[in-house]
Amino acid sequence: MSETDGAFKNKTVIAVDAMGGDFAPREIVYGAVLAARDFGIAVQLVGPPEIVQQELQRHKTDGLAISIIPASEVIAMDEKPGRAIVKKKDSSIVVTTRQVSSGAADGMVAAGSTGAAAVAAQLELGRIANVFRSAIACSIPTSGDNPAMLIDVGANAECDARQLLQFGQMGSLVYTVLHHTQRPRVGILNLGSEETKGTELVREAYKLMQAQSDLNFIGFVEGRDFPMGKVDVVVTDGFVGNVALKTAEGIAKMIKLMLKQELLASWPGKIGAAIAKGSFDRVEKRTNYAQYGGALLVGVKGVCVIAHGGSTHTAIKNAIRVAVDMANAKIIEKIEKTFSLATAGSAS
Amino acid sequence: MSETDGAFKNKTVIAVDAMGGDFAPREIVYGAVLAARDFGIAVQLVGPPEIVQQELQRHKTDGLAISIIPASEVIAMDEKPGRAIVKKKDSSIVVTTRQVSSGAADGMVAAGSTGAAAVAAQLELGRIANVFRSAIACSIPTSGDNPAMLIDVGANAECDARQLLQFGQMGSLVYTVLHHTQRPRVGILNLGSEETKGTELVREAYKLMQAQSDLNFIGFVEGRDFPMGKVDVVVTDGFVGNVALKTAEGIAKMIKLMLKQELLASWPGKIGAAIAKGSFDRVEKRTNYAQYGGALLVGVKGVCVIAHGGSTHTAIKNAIRVAVDMANAKIIEKIEKTFSLATAGSAS
Numbered sequence: 001m002s003e004t005d006g007a008f009k010n011k012t013v014i015a016v017d018a019m020g021g022d023f024a025p026r027e028i029v030y031g032a033v034l035a036a037r038d039f040g041i042a043v044q045l046v047g048p049p050e051i052v053q054q055e056l057q058r059h060k061t062d063g064l065a066i067s068i069i070p071a072s073e074v075i076a077m078d079e080k081p082g083r084a085i086v087k088k089k090d091s092s093i094v095v096t097t098r099q100v101s102s103g104a105a106d107g108m109v110a111a112g113s114t115g116a117a118a119v120a121a122q123l124e125l126g127r128i129a130n131v132f133r134s135a136i137a138c139s140i141p142t143s144g145d146n147p148a149m150l151i152d153v154g155a156n157a158e159c160d161a162r163q164l165l166q167f168g169q170m171g172s173l174v175y176t177v178l179h180h181t182q183r184p185r186v187g188i189l190n191l192g193s194e195e196t197k198g199t200e201l202v203r204e205a206y207k208l209m210q211a212q213s214d215l216n217f218i219g220f221v222e223g224r225d226f227p228m229g230k231v232d233v234v235v236t237d238g239f240v241g242n243v244a245l246k247t248a249e250g251i252a253k254m255i256k257l258m259l260k261q262e263l264l265a266s267w268p269g270k271i272g273a274a275i276a277k278g279s280f281d282r283v284e285k286r287t288n289y290a291q292y293g294g295a296l297l298v299g300v301k302g303v304c305v306i307a308h309g310g311s312t313h314t315a316i317k318n319a320i321r322v323a324v325d326m327a328n329a330k331i332i333e334k335i336e337k338t339f340s341l342a343t344a345g346s347a348s
Numbered sequence: 349m350s351e352t353d354g355a356f357k358n359k360t361v362i363a364v365d366a367m368g369g370d371f372a373p374r375e376i377v378y379g380a381v382l383a384a385r386d387f388g389i390a391v392q393l394v395g396p397p398e399i400v401q402q403e404l405q406r407h408k409t410d411g412l413a414i415s416i417i418p419a420s421e422v423i424a425m426d427e428k429p430g431r432a433i434v435k436k437k438d439s440s441i442v443v444t445t446r447q448v449s450s451g452a453a454d455g456m457v458a459a460g461s462t463g464a465a466a467v468a469a470q471l472e473l474g475r476i477a478n479v480f481r482s483a484i485a486c487s488i489p490t491s492g493d494n495p496a497m498l499i500d501v502g503a504n505a506e507c508d509a510r511q512l513l514q515f516g517q518m519g520s521l522v523y524t525v526l527h528h529t530q531r532p533r534v535g536i537l538n539l540g541s542e543e544t545k546g547t548e549l550v551r552e553a554y555k556l557m558q559a560q561s562d563l564n565f566i567g568f569v570e571g572r573d574f575p576m577g578k579v580d581v582v583v584t585d586g587f588v589g590n591v592a593l594k595t596a597e598g599i600a601k602m603i604k605l606m607l608k609q610e611l612l613a614s615w616p617g618k619i620g621a622a623i624a625k626g627s628f629d630r631v632e633k634r635t636n637y638a639q640y641g642g643a644l645l646v647g648v649k650g651v652c653v654i655a656h657g658g659s660t661h662t663a664i665k666n667a668i669r670v671a672v673d674m675a676n677a678k679i680i681e682k683i684e685k686t687f688s689l690a691t692a693g694s695a696s
Contacts, residue, residue: 143602157545197505222590227595227598239588244595246571247572249571251575265627268627276617276624283606
């Protein structure tokens with residue numbers, strides 16, 4: 001189908017890197033088809049046309065707004081992001097990003113190497129005016145009603161306090177769109193909740209956030225607070241955020257593994273597990289990354305969702321949903337406005 | 349019973365702060381009685397004699413090597429550790445520590461405020477020669493055969509690379525005693541496993557550890573590696589270590605809570621859970637902090653185990669076991685030897 005067809009009219013357009021991730025292109029194309037159908041949006045699948053076309057033929061796509069954007073190269077998971085992005089100008093990730101920078105798409109989704117996607121988006125989209133650093137925001141399950149959002153989880157191994165403040169501001173805007181909540185609770189991750197604790201970095205960021213009246217700042221939070229749903233936006237540098245995110249993933253995996261081992265180790269365990277299967281499935285669903293659809297690169301001039309490398313069609317579909325929500329909420333304009341006001345304010 | 353009695357002869361002596369922790373003195377005294385009986389050791393219970401005596405009367409202590417060491421003051425959880433330790437010279441935690449520094453006890457156990465215990469031990473015991481900083485080492489469950497040990501989990505919010513190297517060396521010695529393993533795998537916690545990733549701090553520590561032939565250094569590890577049992581000793585600064593430890597605790601608690609919620613939400617869930625109770629109990633046991641008996645303050649001139657604030661008698665008993673193991677293995681002499689050799693080596 002061509003983009004000049006009626007099916008594309010007035011639709012939100014999301015560009016999707018069809019070649020990124022462990023299960024590309026199959027699961028990516030599958031998820032994109034589901035998203036086009038369920039959300040009534042337009043999807044641009046970026047990759048070698050014959051390969052994408054072959055995958056598309058596995059699905060019913062009549063009447064769906066799906067187009068193919070050619071890209072001849074692919075960046076592998078083990079390539080150094082920086083060099084690969086600069087060298088491979090026609091790689092699927094670079095072309096996907098270019099769809100957004102040119103205005104041909106309202107947002108993008110890429111799975112696979114987070115580093116490559118972040119580098120491509122930073123280079124191609126550029127940063128929003130007055131934003132010091134872009135950051136990766138990632139949702140994490142909690143026992144509360146909504147997930148918590150960690151920002152940054154790896155784009156910046158080292159940060160200063162003003163950058164952390166901005167992460168809190170951008171995170172707050174994104175969280176509001178994602179979960180339709182007003183004034184999400186923003187906390188700074190620290191080794192204790194008392195004001196006097198921690199490094200100079202977090203204590204300085206504390207002062208900056210406290211002075212920011214548009215933030216619902218709740219102070220320092222600890223590693224045990226966000227899984228319990230005591231905070232919505234968890235601000236941290238990319239080093240600590242990455243360790244916290246991966247520790248959470250690792251511990252969740254460990255406990256599920258132990259549970260499986262212990263249930264399978266005895267007949268009562270096996271029988272009980274079979275009877276209670278529905279309960280286990282619901283826990284699995286509540287703790288599955290796929291429901292959140294991936295991480296957001298915030299601070300760049302365009303909507304950029306980076307899905308998990310192991311994304312299946314459901315995760316991709318949800319990642320596209322996040323991109324659609326962000327595009328429709330005009331998140332980029334909101335961030336631009338916040339930081340243009342901030343600058344005006346500090347100049348007065 | 350007096351310490352001059354035969355029951356005390358040739359026994360390892362552990363001083364226990366009877367007044368520290370959420371369930372003090374009851375659970376502390378209970379755990380100490382169990383330890384004296386099961387491990388055949390001598391226990392010194394430190395606190396106001398009449399209170400400790402009252403608790404002791406709840407148990408059969410005939411023939412057990414249990415004595416009471418008077419201490420008139422107690423430091424509360426919410427007191428500022430530094431000031432309280434200096435002010436309250438006759439507090440149970442300070443007197444407990446003094447039992448070790450005077451040589452009257454071979455090791456100590458304290459529950460409650462980690463900060464207060466660490467400050468008291470640092471002040472009273474002093475650091476081992478050539479050790480730059482003491483650190484808190486804490487065991488954490490894994491899906492492997494042995495727990496992993498995080499070092500440091502909060503004594504030093506900011507560290508330099510030489511301190512991290514020493515944490516690895518001390519952690520390796522302690523892990524060997526704790527788990528009877530030779531050459532435990534030592535890794536540095538980072539946001540990626542590639543040598544080029546992370547902050548200058550961890551990259552510099554990487555080089556130092558790689559050059560240390562007595563360490564079984566396996567390179568950088570990520571937050572998801574230690575729950576999977578891929579590393580034994582996880583070296584990190586106290587800020588990152590604290591966040592990782594508390595995130596692990598929080599996520600474990602969250603998943604167990606979700607599981608409980610979902611199992612109780614339906615009849616099949618309730619029935620399945622009842623049948624498979626044994627399996628759930630085993631998972632609970634494998635992920636329960638109480639089995640590890642608390643954290644170790646390493647680098648000070650004495651065996652110092654800091655138990656969880658919420659320690660019950662089992663946790664206290666296990667904490668005493670760790671102190672006994674460390675004392676019997678002469679861990680302090682081992683650390684002293686390692687660093688006296690290290691100094692001699694670097695001087696040559």
